[in-house]
Amino acid sequence: MTRAGTGRSLLLSRRFLGAAFVNFFATSNFFLLVPITVLLVHHRYDAPLSVGGLVAGALLAGGVVARPLAGPALHALPARALLVLTMSTMTLATAACLLPVGLTVFTLLRFVSGLAFGITSTATLAVAVAGLPSERRGSGTGWFGLSNSLAGAIGPAIGLFVANRWGYDTVIAAVVGLGMLGCVAAALLPRQPRPAPGPASRSSGLRRFLEPAALPLCVFIACAGIVYSSIYGYLDAWSVSQGLTAWAPWFFVCYSTMVVLSRPITGRLMDSTPPAVVMLPALATVALGLVLLALMDSAGLMVAAGLVCGAGMGTVLCSATVLAVRIAPPGRIAVTASTFYLALDGGVALGPPLLGLALPYWGYPGLFTAMAILVALVAALFLALDRRSLFA
Known part of the structure; x- marks a missing residue:
């Protein structure tokens, strides 16, 4: 069998x-419920829309x-057991939202679902790419994305x-059904041998949860997250x-279509x-694209x-994920993925409130123009990092 054929298999x-x-x-659980949560809370609990946003x-x-917990969790438990546990937790917490619970309990249930989602989505990336040959990790990450x-x-x-x-209850019930399918998929994962004690398991302090080698990339991806959130x-x-x-x-139909089409192509390019x-x-x-948005009429x-x-x-997002996997030290793919996603999530979460403060002064055209300028600065940052061979 050829080397290419081996990589493909x-x-x-x-x-x-x-x-x-x-x-x-797991990601479908996230994306089905997030867009309706604000109105769900508003109608079910007669709460202001701002409260729905907080939920x-x-x-x-x-x-x-x-x-940051995903890396240590993946070293503490077998991958199959961990993913069954997190998918079951997410599914049960979602199912409990169908019960006549108060707003505080409902918010807590959504937080627990978020905890389970964060560990699941990080651990699955680590599990998927850990078994790939190094020359196929770009393609693999692209297809996984x-x-x-x-x-x-x-x-x-x-x-x-x-x-x-x-x-809304029908949506929740549908998400519970998807969660149950996720539990089955997790249970059918092949049993993997427990990893031998390595750098990740011996780390202490912040290194147990974060990968220092990924921090330069994190600055880059956090800025990308702010642009994405805009x-x-x-x-x-x-x-409007x-x-x-x-x-x-x-x-969003056009946007999502191009994201889907770009993933496998980008992964293959990153390999070659x-x-x-x-x-x-x-x-x-x-x-x-941001300039076109600023000019949109x-x-x-x-x-x-x-x-x-x-x-x-x-x-950009696919390439950055490939780079995160590529720079991960041996035995620290899960921790590196945790660090990467933490930076991305932080940028996405901080973007709207920070940009909202500037919106009254800039207006929408100014906001998207500022994001185009930020992208130019991100490109300069990437060049600086690339020259130092951090992404070799």
């Missing part, structure tokens, strides 16, 4: 596909808190459609002010070309911005 292993399916079901943020907060992209593309649309047709956080409001409300869903050859054109594409520009932003941002 390893890429499609039961371990890799099982981890991808678990991640898809939605509880899930995000749980994910952020859990990220499809589980995130597909869930992010179809989850919000299905969640909103089901909620409008059959109500699109998801303010595109809808910008479309421009009288393009009916076209806003099409922006220097990182800068992939990353710099992608960052330029993101900057162009027609449906055509909105659709074009969705296509351009999706192609660029999909490539």
Whole structure:
């Protein structure tokens, strides 16, 4: 069997596909419920929309808190046992939301779901790529990322459609069903030998939870997270002010389509070309899409911005994930992935409130122009890091 053939068979292993399916079901849980949480809380508890936003943020907060715990958890428990435990916790916490609980308990349940989601999504990446040959990790990461992209593309649309047709409880019940499928997928993962004590298990202090080698990349990905959050956080409001409300869903359809299409292509390129050859054109594409958003005054520009932003941002996020996997020291893939996702989540979480403070002064065109400038600074940062061979 050729080396290429061996790499391909390893890429499609039961371990890799099982981890991808678990991640898809976990991420679908996240994306089906987040878009409807604000209105669900508003209607069920007669609470202000701002309170609904805080409840939605509880899930995000749980994910952020859990990220650093994923690495140590994966070293303390067998991967299959850990993922069965986290998927079961997420499913039970979601199912409990169908009970007549108070707002405080409901918020706590969403936080617990976020904890389980954060560990699951980080651990599945580590499980999927750990068995790949080094020359196939780019392609593998790209294909694995499809589980995130597909869930992010179809989850919000299905969640909103089901909620409008059959109500919020039906969405929760559907998410419980997906969680049960995730539990089955986790239980069917092949048994893996316990890793021998290595650098991750011997680490103490912050090194037990964070990987210092990934910190330069974390600055880069946190900035990318802020840019990403500006699109998801303010595109809808910008479309309303421009009288393009009916076209806003099409922006996200185009955006998600390009993200899905870019994933496997980007992973393959990262296996065969220097990182800068992939990353710099992608960052330029993101900057162009943000400029189109700043100039947006027609449906055509909105659709074009969705296509351009999706192609660029999909490539940037996939490439950065590949780099995180590539720079991970031996035995510390899970900890490095935790550090990477923590930085990304932090940027996404901090972006909307920080940009909201500047919005009254900049306006929407100024906000998206500022994000295009930030992308240029991110490109300069990447060049500085790349010159020091941090991503070799």
